[in-house]
Amino acid sequence: MSSAAEVVHSRTVYGFWVYLMTDCILFGVLFATFVVLHPNTYNKELFSLPFVLAETLILLVSSFTCGFLPGAMRENNRHKALFWFAVTFLLGAAFVTLELTEFTKLVREGNSWQKSGYFSGFFTLVGTHGFHISVGLLWMIVLMAQIGFRGFNDANIKRVDCFRLFWHFLDVVWIFIFTFVYLLEAM
Amino acid sequence: MLGRLTLEALSQDPIETTANVFSLVAAIFIIGLLFYKHRWGWLWKEWLTTLDPKKIGVMYMIVAGAMLFKGIVDALLMRAQQVTAIGDAQGLLDPLHYQQIFTAHGTTMIFFVGMGIIFALMNLMIPLQIGARDVAYPFLNALSFWLFAAGAMLVIISLAIGKFSATGWVAYPPLSGLKYNPGVGVDYWIWSVQIAGVGSLMSGINFFVTIFKMRCPGMTLMKMPIFTWSIIGALVLILFAFPILTATVTMLALDRMLGMHFFTPDFGGNPMMYINLIWAWGHPEVYILILPAFGVFSDVVSTFSRKPLFGYTSMVWAIIAITFLSYIVWLHHFFTMGAGANVNAFFGIMTMIIAVPTGVKVFNWLFTMHKGRISFSTPMLWFLGFAFTFTFGGMAGVLLSIAPVDFQVHNSLFLIAHFHSVIIGGVVFGFFSCFTYIFPKITGFKLNEKLGRYAFYCWFFGFLAAFLPLYLLGLMGATRRLDRYDAGQGWEPLFWVAAFGVVLIACGLGFQILQLLVSVKQRDQNRDTTGDPWDGRTLEWATSSPPPVYNFAIIPDGRARDAFWVHKESIKNGVIPKKPIYEDIHMPKNSPIPMYLGVLAFVFGFALVWHIFWLAGLSFLAILGCTIYRLSDDHPEYTITAKEVEQMEAKR
Numbered sequence: 001m002s003s004a005a006e007v008v009h010s011r012t013v014y015g016f017w018v019y020l021m022t023d024c025i026l027f028g029v030l031f032a033t034f035v036v037l038h039p040n041t042y043n044k045e046l047f048s049l050p051f052v053l054a055e056t057l058i059l060l061v062s063s064f065t066c067g068f069l070p071g072a073m074r075e076n077n078r079h080k081a082l083f084w085f086a087v088t089f090l091l092g093a094a095f096v097t098l099e100l101t102e103f104t105k106l107v108r109e110g111n112s113w114q115k116s117g118y119f120s121g122f123f124t125l126v127g128t129h130g131f132h133i134s135v136g137l138l139w140m141i142v143l144m145a146q147i148g149f150r151g152f153n154d155a156n157i158k159r160v161d162c163f164r165l166f167w168h169f170l171d172v173v174w175i176f177i178f179t180f181v182y183l184l185e186a187m
Numbered sequence: 188m189l190g191r192l193t194l195e196a197l198s199q200d201p202i203e204t205t206a207n208v209f210s211l212v213a214a215i216f217i218i219g220l221l222f223y224k225h226r227w228g229w230l231w232k233e234w235l236t237t238l239d240p241k242k243i244g245v246m247y248m249i250v251a252g253a254m255l256f257k258g259i260v261d262a263l264l265m266r267a268q269q270v271t272a273i274g275d276a277q278g279l280l281d282p283l284h285y286q287q288i289f290t291a292h293g294t295t296m297i298f299f300v301g302m303g304i305i306f307a308l309m310n311l312m313i314p315l316q317i318g319a320r321d322v323a324y325p326f327l328n329a330l331s332f333w334l335f336a337a338g339a340m341l342v343i344i345s346l347a348i349g350k351f352s353a354t355g356w357v358a359y360p361p362l363s364g365l366k367y368n369p370g371v372g373v374d375y376w377i378w379s380v381q382i383a384g385v386g387s388l389m390s391g392i393n394f395f396v397t398i399f400k401m402r403c404p405g406m407t408l409m410k411m412p413i414f415t416w417s418i419i420g421a422l423v424l425i426l427f428a429f430p431i432l433t434a435t436v437t438m439l440a441l442d443r444m445l446g447m448h449f450f451t452p453d454f455g456g457n458p459m460m461y462i463n464l465i466w467a468w469g470h471p472e473v474y475i476l477i478l479p480a481f482g483v484f485s486d487v488v489s490t491f492s493r494k495p496l497f498g499y500t501s502m503v504w505a506i507i508a509i510t511f512l513s514y515i516v517w518l519h520h521f522f523t524m525g526a527g528a529n530v531n532a533f534f535g536i537m538t539m540i541i542a543v544p545t546g547v548k549v550f551n552w553l554f555t556m557h558k559g560r561i562s563f564s565t566p567m568l569w570f571l572g573f574a575f576t577f578t579f580g581g582m583a584g585v586l587l588s589i590a591p592v593d594f595q596v597h598n599s600l601f602l603i604a605h606f607h608s609v610i611i612g613g614v615v616f617g618f619f620s621c622f623t624y625i626f627p628k629i630t631g632f633k634l635n636e637k638l639g640r641y642a643f644y645c646w647f648f649g650f651l652a653a654f655l656p657l658y659l660l661g662l663m664g665a666t667r668r669l670d671r672y673d674a675g676q677g678w679e680p681l682f683w684v685a686a687f688g689v690v691l692i693a694c695g696l697g698f699q700i701l702q703l704l705v706s707v708k709q710r711d712q713n714r715d716t717t718g719d720p721w722d723g724r725t726l727e728w729a730t731s732s733p734p735p736v737y738n739f740a741i742i743p744d745g746r747a748r749d750a751f752w753v754h755k756e757s758i759k760n761g762v763i764p765k766k767p768i769y770e771d772i773h774m775p776k777n778s779p780i781p782m783y784l785g786v787l788a789f790v791f792g793f794a795l796v797w798h799i800f801w802l803a804g805l806s807f808l809a810i811l812g813c814t815i816y817r818l819s820d821d822h823p824e825y826t827i828t829a830k831e832v833e834q835m836e837a838k839r
Contacts, residue, residue: 004773011323015396022388022430029434029464033449036460113447117455120447124438142815155821 005154016162030125037117052182055098062091063171089140099130190798196349236777238325244310251303261292266686272671285670286353293356299339301476304618315727318403318743323396325775331390333785338383345375352376360450360458378792391425406745412725417482420510421475428471435464466517474513480617488552491567492559498551505544512541522590531590538588565639569620572647580608601661604654627715631732638702645695653688656681724749737772740836769829
């Protein structure tokens with residue numbers, strides 16, 4: 001990278017960190033609301049923990065596969081990067097599918113977001129995370145196209161670095177969702 | 188096909204029709220003028236597609252100025268109602284219309300005037316003041332502006348199509364819930380605030396990175412001008428507070444659109460949660476507005492007293508203390524919630540403590556003036572007006588921080604008088620001061636001094652007449668948002684004084700418009716050829732007026748506080764400046780995409796207000812498309828070669 005590109009890179013990644021912290025506050029508000037509205041109509045039998053555990057593992061593995069991207073970039077190996085992108089994408093898509101399955105099941109059982117404050121909080125918190133993951137999926141498609149056509153130019157390296165931050169951040173948020181929404185309740 | 192939108196939405200009362208006809212005539216006049224003068228290309232190239240923060244700052248000012256005009260008309264209507272609707276008299280407005288007007292007044296003034304002028308000042312001053320050529324993300328900056336404009340347009344369009352919210356400017360549930368407000372009013376409020384709010388958050392990130400990553404060499408944190416410091420305070424608050432607003436307003440929207448139960452009083456929802464959350468944003472918000480004004484006055488007072496600022500370090504710490512404390516006072520907006528004596532005591536004490544750093548600042552300004560060679564130009568007059576009104580209003584605030592007192596005057600006109608004292612007397616006066624101060628830098632000529640003074644006196648005395656009676660009325664028991672009262676209360680004379688005050692303020696605004704026109708006409712007499720019309724101290728005066736697109740041909744040296752002043756002194760002492768060696772400069776290319784995104788966001792918001800879901804989906808897809816298109820542009824910059832820079836500098 002030229003020194004000018006390095007300046008742009010560090011500036012963008014720094015700004016992206018700042019953005020992630022604001023997103024963190026957004027999730028914080030949703031968590032707080034969830035906790036406040038929580039004492040209403042909670043029912044232990046609603047969630048299947050093994051199912052959620054599967055979701056969690058899939059997302060964690062996708063973070064792991066995303067971790068292979070910097071290596072591929074260093075080697076300037078386009079195919080390797082596209083491969084790991086594809087794997088990450090599939091895992092992310094599997095996660096979203098599982099989440100939607102869970103949502104559908106809840107709604108079918110009559111536990112939609114309209115039922116009570118608890119479910120409003122649940123669907124909004126988990127759904128906002130799912131929305132972020134979906135944005136990540138779209139982002140990956142665009143990144144794969146950009147890398148496929150143009151390789152690892154300065155702009156693309158910057159984009160991939162931001163994407164990795166985003167993806168890992170969503171993992172961290174999910175850990176909190178898993179703990180507070182599902183795990184603590186089941187105990 | 189059109190969701191809730193039917194022809195009925197176009198029905199209006201005479202006042203609304205007048206406003207709409209006025210807007211339409213103004214729009215036709217402007218469009219006609221553009222055709223007549225063949226200026227469409229110029230408008231497109233120089234303004235609509237620009238990514239230059241100096242121009243974006245001016246556009247912020249234009250939108251905020253138009254919204255200020257609208258907000259003052261709202262205020263006039265409210266006062267006109269209050270002097271005519273006594274006892275059985277109906278007054279000028281029906282209750283529903285009156286409620287819309289006070290809601291629109293608050294929303295307009297805070298979101299579209301207050302925030303607009305703050306971002307205008309940031310755009311105009313921050314890059315210049317830190318010796319930078321641009322902001323960190325020029326594209327994002329333009330996008331923020333266009334989202335802000337889209338939000339403002341949603342408020343305006345509600346005058347013509349449908350109704351605006353009638354729930355007060357912070358839209359408390361359950362009143363703002365679906366059950367009590369099934370119409371489109373609250374949705375207009377939600378989407379205008381949401382769209383503008385996302386823009387504000389982006390600006391917050393942008394300028395935060397700009398200040399932390401792009402200061403000129405030598406300018407360490409404790410060498411920065413105080414205005415820049417105060418902006419850092421405001422930015423930190425934006426970064427922490429606006430995500431709360433986004434989340435809260437989203438939840439309210441979900442309640443209304445999908446029938447959720449966040450803030451409904453039944454089904455396990457909790458309206459008080461909303462009130463906590465909205466003020467957890469709302470209190471930092473008022474400091475987001477006032478901190479930049481503090482920064483402005485710090486620069487103005489030291490420039491016009493020709494002295495370095497008294498107590499620089501204490502000023503910085505005062506800003507930091509205010510920034511921190513403003514997060515932990517939000518509950519004082521609703522002491523009456525019944526959180527208990529201990530909770531109220533904590534928030535009351537924090538509120539009192541926040542007056543301490545604010546007091547430090549006031550004394551620092553006064554000591555800066557002490558033994559200075561003060562020139563009483565208009566910016567300084569605004570400061571003096573501020574010093575009186577803000578201190579006065581601030582002390583009323585300390586009074587309100589005592590929970591038992593607050594119980595008595597909660598939601599009374601006393602409160603209204605308090606926050607107008609600090610917002611008009613602080614934020615608005617600060618902006619006018621800065622506007623006069625920075626005007627020659629943007630345009631290359633000074634504003635007419637005489638008309639500026641007239642405007643100041645109208646505003647100042649208008650302010651006193653409009654708001655001092657409200658303190659008394661509040662103590663007499665008049666509540667806010669009152670559309671009629673009994674003649675036996677004896678409030679009428681004071682309401683007349685208040686109404687007279689608003690008229691005086693409107694005269695002030697009239698003088699300012701006149702001042703602008705006269706100044707443009709006489710611009711050749713008031714040219715600023717040096718780039719330094721006020722004998723300034725900070726780096727924005729080190730370049731020409733108006734500055735070239737790249738701000739500085741040579742990045743200045745920021746090793747001293749008041750860097751430009753020190754530089755001037757060294758030249759007086761015979762130091763000969765080095766012959767400049769120019770370098771290639773990279774600047775962002777123009778882009779129409781921010782404007783497209785703004786228009787699409789407006790359409791998206793409008794479609795959601797009226798439940799036209801196909802249009803909302805379509806505009807959302809278009810937003811994604813534009814974003815992806817832009818994010819695939821690997822070369823958003825062009826280069827001005829060293830030679831071109833040399834030629835441009837030679838021409839100055």
